[in-house]
Amino acid sequence: MNIAVLGCYGGIGGARRTTALLLDDDVLVDAGTGVGELDLDQMARVEHVFLTHSHLDHCAFIPLLADAVAFLRKRPLLVHALPQTIAALRENLLNGVLWPDYTALPTAEVPYIRFVPVALGDTVRLGRRRITPLPARHAVPAVGYRLDSGEGSFVYSGDTTDCEEFWVALNRIDKLRYLMIETTLLNENAGAAARSGHMTAELLAQGLARLQRPVQLLITHMEPGREDAIFAEVCAACAGYQPARLEQGRQFEV
C-alpha cells in the first residue's frame, strides 16, 4: 500500500496545500486543495474518497474533482463519511446554490457522486486494504482513519483535540507504523484549541502518554506561517518520539 501526501497544511499560502492523501491510485483520504496536484488521468482513477469531517480544508475539492473528470468516468465517485458529514455536504455544498446536486446529476441512477455512510470501528475492505474510522473530537462530527495494508497500519487523526477514545483505539492496533496527527496551534493558544477542537504540542504530549506502542510520529495541519514555532514546541514536548514534520510529496510504503 502506497500513501502519497498531496497536501498536509492547516491552510493555504505559497506552496501550502490543505489535506489530501492518495492511497495507491484509487483512494483519497480527505479532499482538500492537495487534490489539485493530480492530473486529469490521476483524478479519473480515484474511485473512493474517505472524509474525516465537513470543514472546507478537507472537502472543498470534491465538487471540482467530480466535475473535472465527469467526461472520463462512467461510475459515481464514492464519498465515504459519517452520516452527519454527509448531511452537512448535502445541505451546504451540493445544495444547488454553491454547487449543483451531483448526487442526482446527470441522472439519479448514475450520479457523479454517491455518498456511503461510515461508522466508528466499521471497516471498509478494498481488496487487501482495510480502512477503519477512528474516534476524534473536533468542532463538528469527525473521525480519523486507520489505513491497514495487512502488513501494517498508517493512522491519520484528522482534525481533533485530545481524545481519549482515539488513543484507546490505537493501543489495539498491532503493527502500528505511522501516526499522522495534527498539531494546529501554539501552546499559548490552548483556549482557542479547546474551542475549535484542535491540538497543541502540550495536548499531543498528554495524549501520547496514553499510547503503549512505538510509532513514527508525523506532524501535520500546522497553522500557516507558524509551522516552525509549532514544530519546535512538538519536538520539546514529545522528544521521546522523535517527531517528523510531514511534507508534501512524501510517500510511505506500508
Ligand SMILES: [Zn+2]
Ligand atoms: Zn476541521
Ligand SMILES: [Zn+2]
Ligand atoms: Zn482542518
